[in-house]
Amino acid sequence: MTEPREGIEQVSSKFGITPEDYMLPARTEIHMLDINGKLHPAGEQGVEPGHEYPLPSPKVLVDAYEQLVIGRRVNDQNSALVRQGRMAVYPSSHGQEAAQVAAALCLGENDWMFPTYRDTVAVMAKGVAPMEVMAGFRGDWHSGYDPKKYKVSIQSTPLTTQLLHAVGVAHAAKLRGEDTVVLAMCGDGATSEGDFHEALNFAAVFNVPVIFFVQNNQYAISVPLSAQSVAPSLAHKAVGYGMAGERVDGNDLIALLAVLRRAVRLAREGNGPLLVEAHTYRMQAHTNADDATRYREDAEVQAWIAKDPVARMRSYLLDAGLLPDATEARITASAEAVAQTLRDGMNSENTPDPTDLFAHVFSTPTTQLTEQAAMLADELAREEETR
Amino acid sequence: MSATATTSSAANGNVSAATAAAAARTATTGTQPVTFAKALNTALADSMDSTDSVLVFGEDVGILGGVFRITDGLTKRFGTNRCFDTPLAESGIVGMAIGMAMNGMRPVIEMQFDAFAYPAFEQIASHVAKMHNRTKGKMPLPLVIRIPYAGGIGGVEHHCDSSESYYAHTPGLKVFTPATVADAYLMLREAIDSPDPVIFMEPKKLYWTKEQVDLEALRISHETAAVPPTEGRAAIARTGTDATLIAYGPSVSTAMAAAEAAALEGRSLEVIDVRTIVPLDDATICASVRKTGRAVVIAEAPGFASVSSEIVARIQERCFHSLAAPVLRVTGFDTPYPAPKLEKYYLPSVDRILDAVDALQWEEKA
Ligand SMILES: Cc1ncc(C[n+]2csc(CCOP(=O)(O)OP(=O)(O)O)c2C)c(N)n1
Numbered sequence A: 001m002t003e004p005r006e007g008i009e010q011v012s013s014k015f016g017i018t019p020e021d022y023m024l025p026a027r028t029e030i031h032m033l034d035i036n037g038k039l040h041p042a043g044e045q046g047v048e049p050g051h052e053y054p055l056p057s058p059k060v061l062v063d064a065y066e067q068l069v070i071g072r073r074v075n076d077q078n079s080a081l082v083r084q085g086r087m088a089v090y091p092s093s094h095g096q097e098a099a100q101v102a103a104a105l106c107l108g109e110n111d112w113m114f115p116t117y118r119d120t121v122a123v124m125a126k127g128v129a130p131m132e133v134m135a136g137f138r139g140d141w142h143s144g145y146d147p148k149k150y151k152v153s154i155q156s157t158p159l160t161t162q163l164l165h166a167v168g169v170a171h172a173a174k175l176r177g178e179d180t181v182v183l184a185m186c187g188d189g190a191t192s193e194g195d196f197h198e199a200l201n202f203a204a205v206f207n208v209p210v211i212f213f214v215q216n217n218q219y220a221i222s223v224p225l226s227a228q229s230v231a232p233s234l235a236h237k238a239v240g241y242g243m244a245g246e247r248v249d250g251n252d253l254i255a256l257l258a259v260l261r262r263a264v265r266l267a268r269e270g271n272g273p274l275l276v277e278a279h280t281y282r283m284q285a286h287t288n289a290d291d292a293t294r295y296r297e298d299a300e301v302q303a304w305i306a307k308d309p310v311a312r313m314r315s316y317l318l319d320a321g322l323l324p325d326a327t328e329a330r331i332t333a334s335a336e337a338v339a340q341t342l343r344d345g346m347n348s349e350n351t352p353d354p355t356d357l358f359a360h361v362f363s364t365p366t367t368q369l370t371e372q373a374a375m376l377a378d379e380l381a382r383e384e385e386t387r
Numbered sequence B: 001m002s003a004t005a006t007t008s009s010a011a012n013g014n015v016s017a018a019t020a021a022a023a024a025r026t027a028t029t030g031t032q033p034v035t036f037a038k039a040l041n042t043a044l045a046d047s048m049d050s051t052d053s054v055l056v057f058g059e060d061v062g063i064l065g066g067v068f069r070i071t072d073g074l075t076k077r078f079g080t081n082r083c084f085d086t087p088l089a090e091s092g093i094v095g096m097a098i099g100m101a102m103n104g105m106r107p108v109i110e111m112q113f114d115a116f117a118y119p120a121f122e123q124i125a126s127h128v129a130k131m132h133n134r135t136k137g138k139m140p141l142p143l144v145i146r147i148p149y150a151g152g153i154g155g156v157e158h159h160c161d162s163s164e165s166y167y168a169h170t171p172g173l174k175v176f177t178p179a180t181v182a183d184a185y186l187m188l189r190e191a192i193d194s195p196d197p198v199i200f201m202e203p204k205k206l207y208w209t210k211e212q213v214d215l216e217a218l219r220i221s222h223e224t225a226a227v228p229p230t231e232g233r234a235a236i237a238r239t240g241t242d243a244t245l246i247a248y249g250p251s252v253s254t255a256m257a258a259a260e261a262a263a264l265e266g267r268s269l270e271v272i273d274v275r276t277i278v279p280l281d282d283a284t285i286c287a288s289v290r291k292t293g294r295a296v297v298i299a300e301a302p303g304f305a306s307v308s309s310e311i312v313a314r315i316q317e318r319c320f321h322s323l324a325a326p327v328l329r330v331t332g333f334d335t336p337y338p339a340p341k342l343e344k345y346y347l348p349s350v351d352r353i354l355d356a357v358d359a360l361q362w363e364e365k366a
């Protein structure tokens, strides 16, 4: 038997369950908050052996709520900026902010995140400066922040290619004896890609600490999940790779934090990779260029409004006495400050330097690139003269 | 696998220690017959020896030593954390190598055969080639993808493709292809040291060729930087005055044989070994063509939209007024690589090269 398999046996025996029961998701998704923001009765929160998730501390919840409010504001501000023509495209995660925030907050300072185009809110919640993130959407350059500085990789567009990079980062860290955990994100549709399979298999075989976090927002552009997969759930795919899978209410910030924080701890302790599927909903079109009315009924969208992650969490915190007026005012102000940063940044004129085209293709430009740079510089100089 | 003792400082590459170690080594072993495969194997071992962050992985590269034995002995010598087998998935191999390079390692990975690198093409074209540029150099990817390529070995389908043009056409990739045993050693070491990703294309028909070289002397000259780099520097494999043959990788030996035959007929042909397709050494190629006034470009790959067509285009852009005849090509046909019994019709041959040379409008010579 190989080592990863033995690892699974160890961790499952710690929970007092079989390896199969450890790898299979709980019989229902893990949820803690109902749609009115009331905690589910203790017996319904996810209590099967090996699938128990304690309530995170009030401090963790309030900090996460702050990011949730900021995240919603970021999504809506950016969508507004798209409508005003300040950027070409913004794939909004409106409705998925709980998953976005939990993805960032479950990680430690030295842990890495591998986000997609849709995960702007998660990237900002992990600490990347908002306007460095927006450089890509504004069209200044393909990516605007330093992945090494923030331990956040570029927002990947080629679906699931980033999951393999996550495995590589985790593998390198493991070889050096570091306890870095890597969280790698993708959507429901992306689980059909070959790299999804290769990444999960590599992670399991090399027993590296990667959390594969799938935001199942029900659609891949226009195609519903039923046309992508007939697996019992996406979390069930984990068992096929010899790793643990769990599914969680993706609009329930408390459950997300509980599940992801435990997943990170298990991974850090050397128990190998895990797969977490969050059930959520893309409330808006795929991007502003998409027309969602062509493929889904308004009634379906309306039904998800009732499950809004922000409203649920706010009700809970108010009921629990964790959101006094002063705190709420502070949170609103910090969200407004981020929105202001976005407006100011996106409304300021910024002209990228055309000679940058040639500067970064290689560590040192080749002779050919130097010639082409000179050609463009000459063209620009002549343009300047005739102006 | 357990965690290794690889330290993070070593992972960043302790080059000065390597130089000292090389200098400390005593007398060279002297010149002896060495195969192309052995030179590559030694280059891998020497790189792993000098830099802890160099890792080798791929399909069957561990205990077996690779299907061509290029990684022979590396697992035994450096352990399974430094040279190991992966699951059978090329995109996975390249994708994981990208992540490792993002996190302080220098992966040197093997694609088992040219056509089996195609599953990894998305990772190569979308990330290996672009990561440095899209992060303005903040996330360099120092990694090497070794690809045994080209034909001439009677191989079955999917084992003989000349795929260099796909990579050369993709901005952000360096493409190296050695044609001599000494270059096999030097160029692989240079590729591994490069801060940029390198597609390292190994002509598999050369693996078993032998030349007289002194590997120990090559190692010392590499580690003390006593030899000029090969990157961006074509080699003049044979000097001549009447026409220039331009070739790379598997075609260099064919071009050399053609030059030898032409000499018997009284024609002096210069042979240029391109060595690194990206970056291309326009200067050396053009200096030769300006001198001879005639050129034939030779490559195994189909000629259409290829490295050979690029070289021809560049010569006519830069050397038009020195040319006494159109630049001709001898390349593979625009067909899929043929079955073993037909490859002799497909491959550039000495006769076909000599025919092309004969067609260089000698009668019109001024
Ligand atoms: C390899 C690849 N194929 C196709 C696309 C085009 N594309 C972009 S997003 C998308 C849908 C992805 O759906 P999902 O994974 O569910 O993520 P979501 O957009 O819903 O967050 C497609 C097809 C792509 N980016 N990459």
Ligand SMILES: [Mg+2]
Binding pocket: A187, A188, A189, A215, A216, A217, A218, A219, A220, A221
């Ligand atoms: Mg989706």
